[in-house]
Amino acid sequence: MPTTEESRAEAELASAEGWPGVRDGETMRFTDLPGMTLAVRRRAAAVDRLEPALFVHGLGGSSRNWSALMEQLAFDVECEAIDLPGFGASPPPTSGDYSVYGHTRAVIRLLDAGRRGPVHLLGNSLGGSIATRVAALRPDLVRTLTLIAPALPERLPRPGAIPTGMLGVPGVTRLLRRATRGQPPSQRAREVLRLCYGDPARITPQEFSAAEAELERRQRLPYFWESLGRTTRGLLNAYTLGGQHSLWRQAERVLAPTLLLYGGRDRLLGVGSARRASRAFGCSRLVVLPEAGHVAMMEFPAEVAGAFREFLTGATANAGHGGVADGRS
Template structure:
């Protein structure tokens, strides 16, 4: 069900993903994890049997842990899965230091994994969460067993028009201005606008899923930090795009040792489909799944296909030497 790369789709900047999944898993249990200066909401799905390897799912800009519910349900016989609400999103409050940078979000993920003692994990990220997960895998290879990236927000040179509104959120004063200009928009309208940008076919969202997304949007609009977290994280992505040297996301992608599964959608309006080829070349141990009909959130539109690719990644990685152990030994030697 994969395809070769299609031409003609221009480069883009990541946009907010739908606030909730079209299929919310009933078997999930949320909990609040308190760390110094940080509180994270973590949504866990009980594994079907004991002894399964741990996995952590990281959402994108404007999203939440619920974006992974459909995939988590399909993989509960394969991994012991948890999904995190990044600081300021979902049910996680803002960080005390107000740091919404990609590095700040990556630090939150690392702190959680260190505190939980679950590493190394199978790490999955979408959009901004893909950039965050790339940074985690590069700077803490001991915490990441495999890496799965769905439309990762890696730097692109030419933004496409559909992504410009989100990029503009990075500029001071734009977020509150946009809030004032759209104050008469209903939650239904806001949800339809986001779904139209993020889905290759918004018609795949069920009526029940749409109502859940609207209710979640209504809840978020009441949060005093809603626009701050969105604008701060958008600014963090733009800033990450400008970094060079060892802090460049592309340079860090080249440093990732974990086997990597890349997933790109042919109808993605926000991350260019043609970036799939560059990503495949950057990650040293990678395989590529391209879905011609998918948009920005393939794990929500085609969870069965993404789940199949993930299982194949794990099967292939299981036939290789334990790179995590080798990396840990290298780190201890000070290399």
């Protein structure tokens, strides 16, 4: 396990060299917080005095997953996306805590340190479960909540999700590291994208190239497999929690207006989860994009941006009337 100083130096070197996928108009910065250093991707706002938004990526992803959507929303919100500890350009946490609560703590500390709250909080997959916990535990930090295919417990997991879940089994990542040692990053990047996209034909050459470069870069990091395996285990453990700590009970505690976005061709998450989520979140609007997969913000950024703007307009209007109406659809 590298020291904090070594991990920080590695991450800063990556930033100095140009972390794969950093687009024009984006910058990367590092924030030192108790027990962790976080990389944050920022998209320059197109106009002044926009409300802040924070984006939280999914399992195995990074802040780069939000680049297309942040570009679409440059006139709507001030966009920042976090690299969770051990992912993207963020070194691992000194505590070694990769649980959902550990990642939730990282998001809360970042918001507290930057004094940016309340923010429009957006999360995808694992990032959706983290964002749910943030909104439930610290409602003062969340203006609105947008969840894209959030990782919430399902009674019957989709077949496509089983191989991902296996990463949380002790020893599996060690076997995978050996088995994939000679596998080119291009092959693994293509497999991941094909699993996450509803229509693999929509994977652009630019997206594939960026995903391949980032994977190649991350596989050289000494903590790559550990962060992936332990975060998967942390998510599976969160699925088993009952009572007040269950993710569904946390969803019921969320006070912020919530937009739920699901893909009709999601191989990792069933539509039944969307219906349950629309009932669990007290003030929510459900939007299903029929052709989208698990990462709608990458596959259909314009459509997701349009749904977010419409949701934002409704939430603002309702807040102006002294309350928030149920906007389910």
